[in-house]
Amino acid sequence: MGGLGAALLEALDRLLRLDAQVVEIVALSLRVSLTAVLLGTLLGLPLGACLAVGRFPGKQAAAVMMTAMMGLPSVVVGVVVYLALSRSGPLGALGLLYSPGAMVVAQVVLVLPLMAAISRQVVEDAWREYAEELQAMRFSWWASVLTLLHDCRHSLLVAVLAGLGRAMSEVGAVMIVGGNIDHATRVMTTAIALETSKGDLPLALALGAVLLTVILVINGLAYALRVWARGRFG
Amino acid sequence: MSGLFPLACKAVGFRPNGQEVLRGVDLVLGGEGITVVLGPNGAGKSVLLRMLCGLLEPTSGSVQWGSAAGPGREVAMVFQHPMMLRDTVLANVALALKAHAVSGRERRTRGRAMLARIGLEDRAEQSARLLSGGERQRLALGRAWLTRPRLLLLDEPTASLDPSGVEAVERIIREIRTDGTKVVMTTHNLGQATRLADDVVFLAEGLVREHAPVQRFFARPVSPEARLFIKGELPWHVGF
Numbered sequence: 001m002g003g004l005g006a007a008l009l010e011a012l013d014r015l016l017r018l019d020a021q022v023v024e025i026v027a028l029s030l031r032v033s034l035t036a037v038l039l040g041t042l043l044g045l046p047l048g049a050c051l052a053v054g055r056f057p058g059k060q061a062a063a064v065m066m067t068a069m070m071g072l073p074s075v076v077v078g079v080v081v082y083l084a085l086s087r088s089g090p091l092g093a094l095g096l097l098y099s100p101g102a103m104v105v106a107q108v109v110l111v112l113p114l115m116a117a118i119s120r121q122v123v124e125d126a127w128r129e130y131a132e133e134l135q136a137m138r139f140s141w142w143a144s145v146l147t148l149l150h151d152c153r154h155s156l157l158v159a160v161l162a163g164l165g166r167a168m169s170e171v172g173a174v175m176i177v178g179g180n181i182d183h184a185t186r187v188m189t190t191a192i193a194l195e196t197s198k199g200d201l202p203l204a205l206a207l208g209a210v211l212l213t214v215i216l217v218i219n220g221l222a223y224a225l226r227v228w229a230r231g232r233f234g
Numbered sequence: 235m236s237g238l239f240p241l242a243c244k245a246v247g248f249r250p251n252g253q254e255v256l257r258g259v260d261l262v263l264g265g266e267g268i269t270v271v272l273g274p275n276g277a278g279k280s281v282l283l284r285m286l287c288g289l290l291e292p293t294s295g296s297v298q299w300g301s302a303a304g305p306g307r308e309v310a311m312v313f314q315h316p317m318m319l320r321d322t323v324l325a326n327v328a329l330a331l332k333a334h335a336v337s338g339r340e341r342r343t344r345g346r347a348m349l350a351r352i353g354l355e356d357r358a359e360q361s362a363r364l365l366s367g368g369e370r371q372r373l374a375l376g377r378a379w380l381t382r383p384r385l386l387l388l389d390e391p392t393a394s395l396d397p398s399g400v401e402a403v404e405r406i407i408r409e410i411r412t413d414g415t416k417v418v419m420t421t422h423n424l425g426q427a428t429r430l431a432d433d434v435v436f437l438a439e440g441l442v443r444e445h446a447p448v449q450r451f452f453a454r455p456v457s458p459e460a461r462l463f464i465k466g467e468l469p470w471h472v473g474f
Contacts, residue, residue: 129317136287136311137330137381147332151319233320234363 003201010202011209021203026210029187032100032174033167036107040163044112045156048119049145052127063120069113074106078176081106085177098179103187106173111163118159123148154229157222164218168211237301238308238384239265239416241286247294248281248440255281257440258295265384267432268407268417270448272424274463277437279420280314283387286418287311307334310383314390316374318362323354326362327373330381344380352376352406368399375406379415386410388419392426404430424464428452436460 014022051063083089085097085105096102126148134144149156171189178185180194188207195204241263248256256278263269271279284290285297288305299305310330319326328345336344349355352372357365362373371391378386388407392400400423407430411417421427427434427448434451436444436459443457455461 132284132289133311133313133317135289136313138307138333140333143333147319147329151321154320229320233361234318 007201007205011205014202014206015209019206022206022210024183025186025188025191025207026214028100028185029168029189029211030214032103032187033107033164036104036111036167037160037163039104039108040111040115040167041160043108044115044163045119045149045159046145047112048116048121048159049123049149051116051120052124053141053145053148063117066113066117066120070117072110072113073172074110074170075172075176077106077109078173081109081173081177097177098181098185100178100185102177103174103185106177107167107170110170110173111167114166115159115163118162119149119156122152122155122159126152154226154233157226161219161222165215168215237299238305239263239300241265241300241385242298243282243285243295244298245295246282246285246292246297248278248285248290249293255440256285256292259437259440259442261435261442261445263416263418265416268411268419268430269433269435270427270431271418271420271435271437272422272427272463273420273437278440279437280389282437283311283389283418283420286385287387305385307381308384309387310378310381310385311387312371312374312378312389312391314393316370316377318365318370318373320361320363322359323362323365323373324349324358327352327354327376327380330377334381348376348380351379351409353402366399368395368402371395371399371403372406375403375410379406379410379413382413383415385416385418388417390420390422392421392423400426424452436463438463 048066051059051066081102082097084091085094085102086092087097094101096105123145127144130144130148130151134147139147169189171193174180174185174187175190175193178187178190180186180190186194188211192204192207192211195201195207243259243261246256246259246261247254259278259282271282273279281290285292286305287309289311299309302308319329324342324345327348328341331341331344346355346358349358352375354365354369354373354376357369362370365373375388375391391407392403395403404426407417407419419430431448433445433447435442436451436455436457438459443459444451444455446456451460452464455464
């Protein structure tokens with residue numbers, strides 16, 4: 001207990017004096033995860049909406065596949081992205097392996113199906129309500145997709161938050177494709193795993209506290225935004 | 235006369251999942267005035283309107299929009315429960331213009347002018363979802379009117395509105411007609427039919443039983459079904 005107490009105090013000290021190592025790791029984590037979620041949002045939300053609105057052969061199979069991919073094991077994604085980015089892989093020429101770019105790619109692969117599946121569900125519900133009127137107004141299917149995405153924007157925050165949660169808490173894939181290299185690809189989750197195995201609990205605890213705080217703050221802001229939107233737009 | 239007219243239904247049948255809704259509707263509508271479609275529940279009034287809008291395909295027969303290939307953007311429809319996007323009243327009234335490739339600035343200008351015509355100008359920046367039922371219906375009418383359709387289809391536009399709401403909606407419908415738009419609407423309100431209609435189509439059991447000028451329809455209905463309907467006796471309603 002004494003050891004744990006001392007570790008907690010040291011973790012607090014590191015946070016209060018903005019320890020350079022902690023700041024560097026947190027900054028990289030945020031950069032990688034926010035970039036991945038931004039790309040996931042730009043790709044996944046329209047993809048889910050297209051699946052909801054579009055009529056094409058295999059639509060149901062695509063929806064089932066997307067839902068199934070929500071549970072992709074991150075280490076499997078890590079291995080697949082590793083193979084794709086390795087020198088002999090199809091994307092080896094990009095030279096991304098063991099760089100933050102590779103970690104972004106891996107996280108996009110992880111969050112994309114999750115965000116698209118939630119988007120499909122949310123947009124499909126709205127489409128059921130609006131389809132006839134949008135068709136009567138002669139909206140093209142793409143204009144319908146854009147209108148529905150805009151109308152569901154507050155509900156789709158859930159998809160963005162789910163993606164962010166998955167990206168920030170992910171460890172297996174970024175460990176494989178990033179290599180957990182100090183000052184280069186070390187992010188909060190991989191650092192926590194490493195420092196814990198080394199017995200450096202203060203750093204692991206400090207990073208864990210930051211990780212929890214970031215996730216809590218983002219979720220709190222999103223909740224407040226949804227409450228405001230409900231009051232403003234009904 | 236616009237290329238949309240005469241609007242003709244030729245032996246139109248509609249039978250989804252084996253249930254017969256329309257059983258060979260023959261109907262010709264000109265491009266002027268207000269046509270009110272009357273009939274008991276389940277007669278196929280809403281289905282007929284959706285076919286005239288191109289939202290449903292007949293399972294037999296055909297709908298011909300004059301010389302036009304299809305209904306296109308000259309046909310608009312307002313539903314009994316119009317949708318309201320989670321956005322401002324102004325954004326909602328101008329929504330249909332998006333499909334007409336109108337720029338954002340022009341949409342806002344024309345939207346504000348339309349809100350003034352329908353008496354909602356002071357609500358422009360409020361949420362459309364917070365409007366009352368009557369205001370929503372006025373907004374939906376304004377949204378459709380803004381695109382200057384040649385044919386406007388209204389599916390029970392005043393159902394569940396209070397008398398002042400009904401009066402406001404009827405005033406807008408008259409203005410739309412005066413503006414040169416042909417209106418085809420369904421209603422269960424016989425008083426409303428006498429106030430608004432130029433001609434009445436009476437639909438029962440999936441067939442047009444009568445199509446006549448409004449005065450003649452109410453004074454001297456020809457079909458026995460229409461006579462009973464006007465008297466409030468509906469022999470095909472047995473399931474109360």
